[in-house]
Amino acid sequence: MLSKNIEQLLQDQVKKEASSSQTYLAMACWADTKGFEGAADFLYAHSDEEREHMLKLIKFLNERGSQATVAALDAPKKDFNSLMEVFKSILEHEIVVTESINNIITNCLAGNDHLTNNFMQWYMNEQMEEEQLARSIIDKLEMIGSDTGSLYLFDKELAGLASAEH
Ligand code: OFO
Numbered sequence: 047m048l049s050k051n052i053e054q055l056l057q058d059q060v061k062k063e064a065s066s067s068q069t070y071l072a073m074a075c076w077a078d079t080k081g082f083e084g085a086a087d088f089l090y091a092h093s094d095e096e097r098e099h100m101l102k103l104i105k106f107l108n109e110r111g112s113q114a115t116v117a118a119l120d121a122p123k124k125d126f127n128s129l130m131e132v133f134k135s136i137l138e139h140e141i142v143v144t145e146s147i148n149n150i151i152t153n154c155l156a157g158n159d160h161l162t163n164n165f166m167q168w169y170m171n172e173q174m175e176e177e178q179l180a181r182s183i184i185d186k187l188e189m190i191g192s193d194t195g196s197l198y199l200f201d202k203e204l205a206g207l208a209s210a211e212h
Contacts, residue, residue, distance in 0.1 A: 047111050049157050055150045056107055061117045062146055063100035067093045069139060072122040073132050084205035085129055091208040099169070106165055129197070130187045137180040144173040
């Protein structure tokens with residue numbers, strides 16, 4: 047059985063992962079309609095990944111004697127000025143999610159919940175990869191600057207990253 051505290055933290059995390067999925071989906075729609083087809087592919091794929099993160103938590107809660115809650119979500123931001131703005135907000139978003147996962151692990155350790163701690167380690171590794179990926183994309187966009195030819199090629203590269211992740 048999960049403690050009430052851990053159960054609530056995991057329920058909140060389900061909502062955060064669902065919200066991440068919607069956030070990436072809205073970004074994908076923006077990219078798709080602004081000519082960034084590669085970025086759109088990457089963001090659609092990432093939205094699916096976040097849904098997987100949510101499902102994994104839902105199943106864990108259900109298997110541990112709780113019942114996962116599917117909560118209502120606020121609509122995500124849908125307009126951006128540039129691809130750089132999209133990836134900067136992705137990085138900010140993922141840093142907040144990492145803090146949230148870290149907080150769950152801190153609570154697991156304080157409550158001697160080693161099973162949930164073990165389960166959450168997967169999320170910690172995933173966060174490290176996501177933050178690192180967002181940082182490397184931002185670095186590349188910085189190098190590209192206002193060179194539209196390079197931006198066009200980089201957009202194609204992002205489509206490749208989407209398929210490499212899956
Ligand atoms: Fe679920 O990894 Fe991003 O938010």
